[in-house]
Amino acid sequence: MSDTERATRDLLVELLGQFYAKGWVSGTGGGICGPADGGGLLLAPTGVHKERVRQDEFFTVDPRDDRVIKTPGNPDLRPSECKGIFCLAARDRGARSVVHSHALSAVLAGDLAAGGDHVALRDLEMLKGIRGVGNRDVHLLPVIRNTPREAELVEHVASVLADDRFSGAFAVLVADHGAYIWGEDVWEAKRHAAVYHYLFEALVARRDRSTEVTA
Amino acid sequence: MSDTERATRDLLVELLGQFYAKGWVSGTGGGICGPADGGGLLLAPTGVHKERVRQDEFFTVDPRDDRVIKTPGNPDLRPSECKGIFCLAARDRGARSVVHSHALSAVLAGDLAAGGDHVALRDLEMLKGIRGVGNRDVHLLPVIRNTPREAELVEHVASVLADDRFSGAFAVLVADHGAYIWGEDVWEAKRHAAVYHYLFEALVARRDRSTEVTA
Amino acid sequence: MSDTERATRDLLVELLGQFYAKGWVSGTGGGICGPADGGGLLLAPTGVHKERVRQDEFFTVDPRDDRVIKTPGNPDLRPSECKGIFCLAARDRGARSVVHSHALSAVLAGDLAAGGDHVALRDLEMLKGIRGVGNRDVHLLPVIRNTPREAELVEHVASVLADDRFSGAFAVLVADHGAYIWGEDVWEAKRHAAVYHYLFEALVARRDRSTEVTA
Amino acid sequence: MSDTERATRDLLVELLGQFYAKGWVSGTGGGICGPADGGGLLLAPTGVHKERVRQDEFFTVDPRDDRVIKTPGNPDLRPSECKGIFCLAARDRGARSVVHSHALSAVLAGDLAAGGDHVALRDLEMLKGIRGVGNRDVHLLPVIRNTPREAELVEHVASVLADDRFSGAFAVLVADHGAYIWGEDVWEAKRHAAVYHYLFEALVARRDRSTEVTA
Numbered sequence: 001m002s003d004t005e006r007a008t009r010d011l012l013v014e015l016l017g018q019f020y021a022k023g024w025v026s027g028t029g030g031g032i033c034g035p036a037d038g039g040g041l042l043l044a045p046t047g048v049h050k051e052r053v054r055q056d057e058f059f060t061v062d063p064r065d066d067r068v069i070k071t072p073g074n075p076d077l078r079p080s081e082c083k084g085i086f087c088l089a090a091r092d093r094g095a096r097s098v099v100h101s102h103a104l105s106a107v108l109a110g111d112l113a114a115g116g117d118h119v120a121l122r123d124l125e126m127l128k129g130i131r132g133v134g135n136r137d138v139h140l141l142p143v144i145r146n147t148p149r150e151a152e153l154v155e156h157v158a159s160v161l162a163d164d165r166f167s168g169a170f171a172v173l174v175a176d177h178g179a180y181i182w183g184e185d186v187w188e189a190k191r192h193a194a195v196y197h198y199l200f201e202a203l204v205a206r207r208d209r210s211t212e213v214t215a
Numbered sequence: 216m217s218d219t220e221r222a223t224r225d226l227l228v229e230l231l232g233q234f235y236a237k238g239w240v241s242g243t244g245g246g247i248c249g250p251a252d253g254g255g256l257l258l259a260p261t262g263v264h265k266e267r268v269r270q271d272e273f274f275t276v277d278p279r280d281d282r283v284i285k286t287p288g289n290p291d292l293r294p295s296e297c298k299g300i301f302c303l304a305a306r307d308r309g310a311r312s313v314v315h316s317h318a319l320s321a322v323l324a325g326d327l328a329a330g331g332d333h334v335a336l337r338d339l340e341m342l343k344g345i346r347g348v349g350n351r352d353v354h355l356l357p358v359i360r361n362t363p364r365e366a367e368l369v370e371h372v373a374s375v376l377a378d379d380r381f382s383g384a385f386a387v388l389v390a391d392h393g394a395y396i397w398g399e400d401v402w403e404a405k406r407h408a409a410v411y412h413y414l415f416e417a418l419v420a421r422r423d424r425s426t427e428v429t430a
Numbered sequence: 431m432s433d434t435e436r437a438t439r440d441l442l443v444e445l446l447g448q449f450y451a452k453g454w455v456s457g458t459g460g461g462i463c464g465p466a467d468g469g470g471l472l473l474a475p476t477g478v479h480k481e482r483v484r485q486d487e488f489f490t491v492d493p494r495d496d497r498v499i500k501t502p503g504n505p506d507l508r509p510s511e512c513k514g515i516f517c518l519a520a521r522d523r524g525a526r527s528v529v530h531s532h533a534l535s536a537v538l539a540g541d542l543a544a545g546g547d548h549v550a551l552r553d554l555e556m557l558k559g560i561r562g563v564g565n566r567d568v569h570l571l572p573v574i575r576n577t578p579r580e581a582e583l584v585e586h587v588a589s590v591l592a593d594d595r596f597s598g599a600f601a602v603l604v605a606d607h608g609a610y611i612w613g614e615d616v617w618e619a620k621r622h623a624a625v626y627h628y629l630f631e632a633l634v635a636r637r638d639r640s641t642e643v644t645a
Numbered sequence: 646m647s648d649t650e651r652a653t654r655d656l657l658v659e660l661l662g663q664f665y666a667k668g669w670v671s672g673t674g675g676g677i678c679g680p681a682d683g684g685g686l687l688l689a690p691t692g693v694h695k696e697r698v699r700q701d702e703f704f705t706v707d708p709r710d711d712r713v714i715k716t717p718g719n720p721d722l723r724p725s726e727c728k729g730i731f732c733l734a735a736r737d738r739g740a741r742s743v744v745h746s747h748a749l750s751a752v753l754a755g756d757l758a759a760g761g762d763h764v765a766l767r768d769l770e771m772l773k774g775i776r777g778v779g780n781r782d783v784h785l786l787p788v789i790r791n792t793p794r795e796a797e798l799v800e801h802v803a804s805v806l807a808d809d810r811f812s813g814a815f816a817v818l819v820a821d822h823g824a825y826i827w828g829e830d831v832w833e834a835k836r837h838a839a840v841y842h843y844l845f846e847a848l849v850a851r852r853d854r855s856t857e858v859t860a
Contacts, residue, residue, distance in 0.1 A: 027344035027409040049406065102341060104417055111424065125791055125822035126747060129672035134793060135821070146340055148349060176350070177340035190694065194672040201749055208424070209756065209853070242559035242624040264621065317556060319632055326639065361555055363564060391565070392555035423639070457774035457839040479832065532771060534847055541854065576770055578781060606780070607770035638854070 005037045009055040011186055012042060020051035024101040024197065030178065033086045034186045035096045036060040040069055041086055045077035063090035081150035085157050085180055092161045093170075095182035097189035101197070106179040109200035112207055113143040118165065119173065121199045129195035131188065132168055141196075142166045143173040171196050220252045224270040226401055227257060235266035239316040239412065245393065248301045249401045250311045251275040255284055256301055260292035278305035296365035300372050300395055307376045308385075310397035312404035316412065321394040324415035327422055328358035333380065334388065336414045344410035346403065347383055356411075357381045358388040386411050435467045439485040441616055442472060450481035454531040454627065460608065463516045464616045465526045466490040470499055471516055475507035493520035511580035515587050515610055522591045523600075525612035527619035531627065536609040539630035542637055543573035548595065549603065551629045559625035561618065562598055571626075572596045573603040601626050650682045654700040656831055657687060665696035669746040669842065675823065678731045679831045680741045681705040685714055686731055690722035708735035726795040730802050730825055737806045738815075740827035742834035746842065751824040754845035757852055758788035763810065764818065766844045774840035776833065777813055786841075787811045788818040816841050 012034050019025045019032065031050055033041045040060040044053045059079040060070035066087045068079055082100045089095040109119055121127060121139040128135050142160035147153050157172055157180070166172075170192045171181040181196050183189035227249050234240045234247065246265055248256045255275040259268045274294040275285035281302045283294055297315045304310040328334055336342065336354040343350050357375035362368050372387055372395070385407045386396040396411050398404035442464050449455045449462065461480055463471045470490040474483045489509040490500035496517045498509055512530045519525035543549055551557065551569040558565050572590035577583050587602055587610070600622045601611040611626050613619035657679050664670045664677065676695055678686045685705040689698045704724040705715035711732045713724055727745045734740040758764055766772065766784040773780050787805035792798050802817055802825070815837045816826040826841050828834035 026413060027341060027406050029341060029344060049402065102413075104413065104420065107339065107417060108420055108424070111421065123821045124752065125819070126672060126674060129674060135791060136793060146350060148351060174340070176338045187694065191672050198671060198747075198749065202752060205749065205753055206756065209753070241628060242556060242621050244556060244559060264617065317628075319628065319635065322554065322632060323635055323639070326636065361565060363566060389555070391553045456843060457771060457836050459771060459774060479836065532843075534843065534850065537769065537847060538850055538854070541851065576780060578779060604770070606768045 002037050005035075005042070006055075008034045008036070008042060008186065009058060012044075012058070013053060013055055015186070015190060016044070016050045016053055019099070019101070019193075022103070022197070024099070024103045024193070025050040026102060030100050030102040031080055031082055032099045032186075032189065033082070033097060034189075036070075039063075041090060041096075043083055043086065044080050045072070046080045047078070061087060063087040082180075084151050084154040088154055088157055088161070089180065089182045092158070093182060094184060095189070096184055097186040098180055098182040099189050099193040100178065100180055101193065102178040103197055103200070105197055105200040105204060106173060107176060108204045110143050110173045110175040110177075110179075112203060113173075113175065117144075117160075118142050119203060121203065124199060124202055126195050126198050126202075129191055130168075130170060131183075131192075139168065140165050141169050141171055141173055143175055146174050146177045217252050220250075220257070221270075223249045223251070223257060223401065224273060227259075227273070228268060228270055230401070230405060231259070231265045231268055234314070234316070234408075237318070237412070239314070239318045239408070240265040241317060245315050245317040246295055246297055247314045247401075247404065248297070248312060249404075251285075254278075256305060256311075258298055258301065259295050260287070261295045262293070276302060278302040297395075299366050299369040303369055303372055303376070304395065304397045307373070308397060309399060310404070311399055312401040313395055313397040314404050314408040315393065315395055316408065317393040318412055318415070320412055320415040320419060321388060322391060323419045325358050325388045325390040325392075325394075327418060328388075328390065331358075332375075333357050334418060336418065339414060339417055341410050341413050341417075344406055345383075345385060346398075346407075354383065355380050356384050356386055356388055358390055361389050361392045432467050435465075435472070436485075438464045438466070438472060438616065439488060442474075442488070443483060443485055445616070445620060446474070446480045446483055449529070449531070449623075452533070452627070454529070454533045454623070455480040456532060460530050460532040461510055461512055462529045462616075462619070463512070463527060464619075466500075469493075471520060471526075473509050473513055473516065475502070476510045477508070491517060493517040512610075514581050514584040518584055518587055518591070519610065519612045522588070523612060524614060525619070526614055527616040528610055528612040529619050529623040530608065530610055531623065532608040533627055533630070535627055535630040535634060536603060537606060538634045540573050540603045540605040540607075540609075542633060543603075543605065547574075547590075548572050549633060551633065554629060554632055556625050556628050556632075559621055560598075560600060561613075561622075569598065569629075570595050571599050571601055571603055573605055576604050576607045647682050650680075650687070651700075653679045653681070653687060653831065654703060657689075657703070658698060658700055660831070660835060661689070661695045661698055664744070664746070664838075667748070667842070669744070669748045669838070670695040671747060675745050675747040676725055676727055677744045677831075677834070678727070678742060679834075681715075684708075686735060686741075688724050688728055688731065690717070691725045692723070706732060708732040727825075729796050729799040733799055733802055733806070734825065734827045737803065738827060739829060740834070741829055742831040743825055743827040744834050744838040745823065745825055746838065747823040748842055748845070750842055750845040750849060751818060752821060753849045755788050755818045755820040755822075755824075757848060758818075758820065762789075762805075763787050764848060766848065769844060769847055771840050771843050771847075774836055775813075775815060776828075776837075784813065785810050786814050786816055786818055788820055791819050791822045 031044045033043050036042045042058040057072045086098045089098050125135045127133045144156040181193045246259045248258050251257045257273040272287045301313045304313045340350045342348045359371040396408045398407050461474045463473050466472045472488040487502045516528045519528045555565045557563045574586040611623045613622045676689045678688050681687045687703040702717045731743045734743045770780045772778045789801040826838045
């Protein structure tokens with residue numbers, strides 16, 4: 001293992017602790033992947049408390065075909081269900097790191113989907129934290145329906161990634177579930193995750209207030 | 216004491232610190248029990264600041280008859296009032312670890328009891344974090360009335376545990392009080408606690424928003 | 431200095447850090463006093479960031495006459511404005527530790543004063559965390575008007591402490607300001623502070639919800 | 646580098662960690678500057694995760710003409726966009742430390758701008774934490790419109806700093822963006838930041854409640 005991958009594993013473990021403190025991962029849900037040696041993605045195991053994942057517990061998957069190419073020593077571990085969507089974001093958007101969030105703010109933002117299939121994020125300086133977006137832009141994020149298993153979400157995500165309205169999006173909201181948020185590396189994925197969660201909270205807070213005023 | 220019990224004591228102390236940070240235990244209320252050597256349950260003392268409990272301050276109780284079978288060295292300590300319900304969950308549900316939460320979100324969720332005796336948790340991916348529950352299920356939790364002393368709650372809890380509507384529940388809400396949440400081991404109890412608290416917060420947040428919209 | 435006072439100073443410093451994290455002390459406002467050797471009270475300096483107070487920066491005051499009987503080495507420090515009320519609580523209620531909170535939840539609870547001079551705390555298990563109070567009691571706390579300087583609050587506090595309606599109270603709310611909360615030692619003051627803040631948050635949250643429902 | 650500047654760099658790094666935990670800086674937005682040797686200002690780089698800035702990554706700028714007079718070793722770093730406003734506050738108000746906050750509470754407070762150009766902060770003890778302000782004062786803060794780039798905000802800020810209504814203000818709110826908050830040293834800037842954020846939260850919380858009551 002290269003020093004780079006070792007550092008990435010350390011960083012992923014540290015960020016999982018931060019994301020747990022923020023409520024983006026909890027129970028055993030949510031997670032993050034990052035770049036492995038040789039073009040693969042480092043993926044945490046499923047069903048584990050994400051804030052307690054260790055450096056030697058990641059799987060390596062090949063994003064070209066979703067195949068597991070390296071398993072951790074512990075034979076009881078199975079790869080996270082996020083695998084399909086993480087690999088899809090890598091293939092379709094060049095993502096090298098993807099955050100899967102179960103934050104309540106993402107769920108409440110998804111509840112506000114306009115026309116049933118998107119939310120419009122606007123009027124906030126923080127939009128500038130998203131690559132290619134200015135603070136006067138209206139930034140659209142797709143909102144897709146949830147499915148019984150995360151693996152089945154893949155085709156829905158593929159469909160909205162192909163939708164021109166969302167070509168500038170670095171995230172997909174899943175109604176009743178959370179969000180997938182990505183970047184070209186771990187740092188951009190982390191920045192995008194911070195920005196999008198902020199925008200979700202702002203959307204919900206401002207909607208609450210305008211409802212009160214107009215009621 | 217076996218290494219296993221020693222590790223469990225360490226873990227319980229660490230989790231009490233986490234639960235304090237989350238507001239699940241506060242004042243001297245709330246707590247968690249876990250498996251002791253020989254089939255007993257490790258129980259914290261009553262009336263102490265739970266985030267400051269030490270490894271050598273746990274009682275061991277026999278869940279078959281609620282009897283204290285081992286006391287900590289400090290003679291000033293008395294066992295937590297949770298004893299009766301913790302032992303009941305062990306006997307009736309095979310629980311080996313039970314979290315008692317005073318979280319405000321649990322109280323506010325209990326305020327929303329439909330028909331006075333339950334809440335329905337639904338439309339959230341996080342439901343999958345409860346053993347045996349899918350994200351399209353409607354998961355019912357019993358809500359019981361509070362009583363002057365926790366020991367007296369035991370018969371109310373026993374009664375709802377016998378109610379077929381709640382056979383899949385790993386938690387009981389106590390109105391004006393909080394919740395008891397269990398699992399087959401400490402890890403499952405912790406996961407269930409994270410999931411149920413998330414569901415309580417979501418229930419309250421979504422109810423607020425739909426009230427606003429329909430008002 | 432006795433080992434007991436040294437331990438108390440360590441504990442006060444640690445608790446100020448916790449209270450800062452909770453938002454009970456912030457800016458340079460809020461604080462806590464505790465027992466000094468010889469019957470005095472340890473009091474933090476005014477105008478300092480309370481989460482950064484050091485063990486050697488406390489004043490000792492005599493609660494019988496509010497007199498400073500020991501000053502810290504640093505001559506730039508002056509004793510906290512809380513002095514008068516802390517000493518009053520010690521004289522009139524036997525308090526050996528008093529928390530002064532600027533928590534927003536205390537301010538919002540004070541906004542709800544019924545009849546302009548008290549709030550009624552009820553229907554919560556957490557009431558049992560207050561000495562002498564049961565979970566079915568209706569517990570009244572006085573709410574007094576704020577004054578330009580904290581020292582001037584003393585006579586208002588003295589007046590409500592003499593009011594029979596509040597004989598069981600271990601706290602006074604100050605409108606637009608916060609709360610004073612005490613106990614017979616640091617541990618009881620800390621427990622009472624945790625319980626009252628919880629009750630303040632619950633009062634505000636439940637009032638919000640019942641307003642919505644009845645609107 | 647003097648010991649004083651070294652200590653200031655350590656303090657700025659520590660405070661950026663605290664501000665991140667509070668949500669005042671996030672993504673890569675927000676920040677703080679402090680006094681450098683020789684009358685300059687220490688400024689963090691742009692586009693970096695502020696909670697991870699290191700002691701050796703600060704720029705030094707001359708507030709008289711906004712010029713960078715010292716660069717960190719790493720040639721990839723560029724100075725924060727806050728430069729113009731930080732230097733302006735230094736020139737026009739004698740600020741030696743300025744906090745730039747992206748807190749959601751600042752955005753929501755800005756949404757409440759009366760007459761479109763200010764908010765009135767009143768009826769709170771915490772006002773006394775602002776230099777020269779009493780708890781019975783009505784303290785006005787300017788609210789300016791956001792612009793595509795932070796550098797362009799400078800002239801708007803200069804204009805409100807020249808407005809007599811705001812002569813006692815140590816902060817400017819930027820709609821849809823956040824706030825700039827300053828002090829004569831790092832400690833006063835930190836105290837003012839704590840106080841203003843508290844006042845923003847209180848303003849929003851109380852407005853919500855009075856809307857409900859009068860609705």
